[in-house]
Amino acid sequence: MLKNLNKFKQILDEEGIIFTFCGPMSHDIVVGLGSTLRNKLEEDEVSRAVSAKIFSIFVEQVQNVINYSKVNDSMNDEMSLGIVIIGKKDDKFFISGGNNIANNQIEELQNNLIQLQQMNQEELKQFYKHKRKECSPINSKGAGIGFIEMARKSSEPIEFNFENIDSYKSFFTITIIV
């Protein structure tokens, strides 16, 4: 096992991954890992502005997974499982998150994300302000503006993917570059 772990760590190093968590997402994870992440970024002398963006995207990604699993109670156990990865490549940080999603919810999410991909900063700002004024959708534990928040902090258009697992669910991934 130790040998395998070492190999696993080597792969993470090669990919430039400095921080990763895989497992059930909870508020304790947000608070605990979030504070460790902030300390780590400070130790590495990452600028305050960049560090704040990374922390914010981390929180939005993990809270998205938690909230998503809460509104899908029937699949709670499976749905709160997720992965979050923070790494550095070519002087830019990336924050990737992944979690299971019900197949029948892919289309709506995909359309929302494509819309965000196509917006420039000013359009994202206006869209954010518009959504913030609206009432939050029923059943949503969040404000529904988490993805816009992430897109605004991203220096490149957000990247995402859906990989089919079975007839019922798929694995959703999103990557933000800071």
Added chain:
Amino acid sequence: MENLYIMKTKSTPEINFDLSTHNHSIRGESYPENTFTFYDPIFQWIENYIETLEQQEVIFTIELIYFNSSSSKVLMDMFDIFDEASKEGKNITVNWIHDEEDEALQEYGEEFKEDLPHLTFIIKSKV
């Protein structure tokens, strides 16, 4: 009515609403487990409080280090209530405090301010 005080935690801000001075503050971090549950009693207090106001000067100081997107939504709703009350002649000021080096937080303040035509919304850098 009574004062409202809520101690801060790692993910929720300190709430200090003081009826004797009309100087109220929200300070710390805001990314609660359930944002709407956390802010619900705060909204109830504010709504009752505004009913009691006449011409006295009221100050809400907001000094947040970090807030997540659902807190941003909640803050907007709160400022909308203040904006509406200001329109009706109540004397409310929001002091939005940010660290001098924290431009992002300053910009957040400016984005709120743009949407609040009646409220006195002051953006201040912390000395």
